[in-house]
Amino acid sequence: MHGAGRVVGGVLLAAGVLYLGFGVDRTDFTSLFLAFSVAFLGYLIVVAARDGGATLPYWIALGILLRLALVFAFPLLSDDVYRFIWDGHLVAGGENPFVHLPAYYLETGHSVPGLSRELFDRLNSQEYHSIYPPLAQAVFTVAAWISPNSWYGAAVVMKLFLFLAELGSLVLLVKLLSAFALPRIRLLYYWLNPLIITEIVGNIHFEGMMICFLLLSLYLLTRSKYGGAAGAMALSIASKLLPLMLLPFLLRRLWKRSFWVFFVTLGVVTGLLFAPLLFGSGDVIGGFGGSIDLYFRKFEFNASLYYLARAYGYYELGWNQIARFGPLLARLAVGLILIVALGDRTTDWKSLPGLWLAAFVLYLICATTVHPWYLAVPIVLTCFTRWRFPLVWSYLIMLTYTSYVDLPYRENLWLVGVEYTTVLLFFVGERWWKK
Template identity: 25%
Template sequence: MTAKLVTGGLLAAGISAGVIAAESANWWPNLVLCTAFAVVAAIVWLITRQPPGKHPILYVVAVAALCQLPGLTTAPITSTDAYRYAWDGRVQLSGSSPYSHVPLDDALARLRDPVLFPGLSPTDKSGVVGPPRVPHDAAAVTALSTDDPRTRINRPRVPTIYPPVAQAFFTAVALVTPWSAGTLGLQLAAALLAVVLTALLAVELRRRGRDPRWAAMWGWSPIVALEAGSAAHIDVLAALLIVAAVIAAARRKPVVAGLLLGAAAGVKLLPLLLLPAFTSRRLHTPLVAVGTFVASYLPHLLAAGTLVVGFLPGYLTQEGFSDGSSRSAILALVLPPEARQLAAGVLAVSLAVLAIHRHGREPIAVTCCWLYGAALLITTPTYPWYGLPLIALAVLAGRLEWLVVPVAAYLAYASFGHDVRQGLIHLAAAAVVVTTVALRHRPNAGREFDVPVEALRH
């Protein structure tokens, strides 16, 4: 292995450490993150111009593991979601349901510990008792979902929002994690998943005749280091399952693809948006995916009844779906609130029809990439880590222009509360994508915007 390859890998790992440090110290964290992402992308591009060496996959995976290490040295930075994950797993191990109880419920006081509840001991009374009730009024939902200084768990007065496969993951991690370790078990698990996905991408890229080192665009990404090893976001598991589903579909294993896609939807609901990309005449994959997703809810439905929907109605209320509006930052630039949801719905249906129409005409990885990316641009969700699966899909599909969408999401997140600025940031990302796609499809387009089609069709 050449000195340039070693230097590039070590530099990428050092950049991840720098991002974690900047986030911890709040030194312009999102700007540093986006700049670091661009630098790492340049490093990966330069590395792919070097001879691959003897073990390119091992090289990429080893550096990916190094990139995850800095995040494991601190508590979660970008959000407190991991504390909720740890709590949900602990509740399930106790024989209760996180859909039936909120974290502050005194009925679960015996499960409190100083890490998750620094201001509330098992003998203290929180004053919260009984099954959760999520109101429909936006103001009431906002008031109910505020944080409480007695616990590190976010929204401790509302039930969980996470679907059953995510809950199974939380439970498995909680089973082997001591309470005193807090979120470390989840961080380690997320870091491991990120490294496994790096290996999966590298192996699949080589099978398709492409340079496996492009998998470093995922594995060495400072965004992945921040949201996996540090924040332990469950979106990493969703990304792994989505990529596995796409690979299975490309290898003509529709039932396996359906099981994996349904499992991904059981982690985060967003993968359901990819169903049109898997639709064929036989409909095997979509039916298996929906069946898997529904079946995952059945045990919780028996245990919690209608409470199994958790905080999902409240979340949709906060995002503006209950009053007919939508928080879409791009649509907000040109449409009044009452028209945004209709416009978003029309765009979503149009994209679904296009994805079905494109079935068999382009690699399924490409369809999933633009379908998922376009969905993020239409809805512009508040939380930027929702874009993690898009990073993996862009690498697999060879459509790296879509990487600007998750990067833009972090810049928009830093501008929270400035609606016009957020909209312009997302619009700029959309413009980059549209321009690149237009250049790719122009007559006699150069190869710099694409990878060989024959390689993608494997």
């Protein structure tokens, strides 16, 4: 591709991402999806270039600049930031976010500085305890401490942490691609993906921090630094709980290396990270565990297998049986991941990202809720594998924002069907073509 074409691609990507960061209205689906389509077209133009990586430094710089710009944009596509600020003020005030529901702190005698009725009214999670693990809580707390009187300031502080995590992921992508003898240009699949730029730094999702420590753990494993790898994995789990499902794939690989060093270190560091929040006053375990259980029994958004099961439930009994099918599908995901892990006979590190990708995809197709930023890990793992269907998914999943056009929020199940059917067909095509 000629240089002019790549420049056009970069301009389209930047224009779309900046609009999504600074000018978009989440309820205006047409302009939102058009802007994302423009950004994604630019992304495709850039990553499709066959220049041997000669221009890679320029595209890395573009990704850095776009992320840096979005540090100063208040989240427009997600309202999770308000819960982050709420939890930060709680911890800064000496309270445990897993003990009481938010309404408790509006009662007389229970007030905490920074927790106002105005902030409470913006929470999308008023009826359940916090679900965010300790490393995320630490970032929330620092943000509330540095900017106690400004939501915007607190958001910028959190974004700076995620910006640094993304820079760490960039460095680790370069090192891992070199370690696996893969072209460095592949890092652009993640680094310039408009969903990643928009959702992680732009809308403050801690998948970015989870990914940084997950990549660090993988890199240290390739360097036979098992204690450090375990510590990095613990930090990844303390950012989001999802890396727990990846541990079975390490059993065979570590059995004849340093099995006990890794897993004992992992257990100790994870315990130390979670201890300050989980072993305080009140029913901490019940609050935290209850929120996780509620996630599988109540929340539903952009699901695949679950929506098929839900349709059957309506046909069978005439009402929504999420309390039955949600936990059942969660157990199915765990079972399938264990089957894949037990069936794996490889012991090298290069094959691990492909297996982790399989685990995440199995989890997502069994989940009752799949938001766009949930694809962050499959997208980064694409850099190390032959699969590209997560990139197609990263475009189509933005169709879910049509749900926010009306109040109360309502999904267009036809678009959900288009999303999953297209991704499935692309996956089948990839599997057939690359046999």
